[in-house]
Amino acid sequence: MRRLAAIAGIIALAACSTSSGRTGSGDAAPGTGSPTTSASSGTGGSSASSAAAAVETVMAEVSIPWDVAVLPDGGLLVTERPGRMQLRTAAGEVHRVTADLEDVYAESEGGLLGLALAPDFASSRTFVTCQTHQEGGDPVDVRVIRWRLSGDGRSAERDGTPVVAGLPISSGRHSGCRLLFAPDGTLHVGTGDAAQGRNPQDPVSLGGKTLRVNLDGSVPADNPHAAKGTPAAYVFTSGHRNVQGLALRPGTGQIWSAEHGPDRDDEVNIIRKGANYGWDPSSADYDESVPMTDREKFPDAVAAQWSSGSPTVATSGAAFLTGKAWGRWDGALAVALLKGSGVLVMTLDGDRVTRVERMPQVDERFGRLRALRSAPDGSLYVTTSNSSGDSREDLVLRLAPAAPR
């Protein structure tokens, strides 16, 4: 474990020495900023030496594990961005899941991305993925695909009809794409703006949005633009840059998101039906100097619940911590950081973020962190994101709840 952590750290340092040459929060490649979070986030706490015992590597030698789902029996299903799925059984055996992923366009930030189990997975074995799609080597779109996992977990059968398709793609930059089922059974999809200026505010573009769709691909009748017909009818919220995290707040129907700012202002938002989140880089081809939430242009735009300020930390996956074993962090929102190489824990009072701390168990120990998912037993799964190409430098970690002092 210690050796793996050290390797991850070396890789992160090596990657940081190269410039990605693009403006951005460093999703495709580490940014050039400090790997620590900004003081403006009100951080506190420091690494606790005793915390190391609470971190367990449950999968190694994986390549950009973009998302992880906890199966009802305690097993794990993992998507890897280069276009692979793996399963770890409850007994700890890891094997590849055979699946038709030939069409995945694994370039830039594109590839096999978000993953979510259907609410009835225990009986149906149905799950969904979000992935970039190519034809003849050319990127076509980002789409949500429905799958059925075999009884032995060794293969997945693909449904030929996408749940939703047509999410825009360009080079693969800002492809989104996070998936989350709400308590009412609808599927929420956090998308990226494809680094194209008009998408976030274009009502008929599925880029720079969150979408809400039924598992069978139909439009929920109470969607805000249901009467407009597709694709606008899929849109639940607009004005996003690149939604990377979606988390359901326990005991509520509330969905929180995390998204990347350009060279400032990563955001955590509450997703509200029909709302605009104020990103509009359309004044030039793709003008990233505009505010993440432009309330001059859009007075009704929803203000972020938390913003990184400058520098960014590259907020990625998000999950709520649950269970008394987390102490005062029970009910807090955890957000993984790519560039920031850690996890931020945001304590809430109602909807207000009252305190932001770095989680000592993983702080600057494992390089870039991407996905977060809470398990029913209160533990937290975290994936790293340090591979380049299809190298297998990454880990899936399990964190046992540990109350902060």
Ligand SMILES: [Ca+2]
């Ligand atoms: Ca915003």
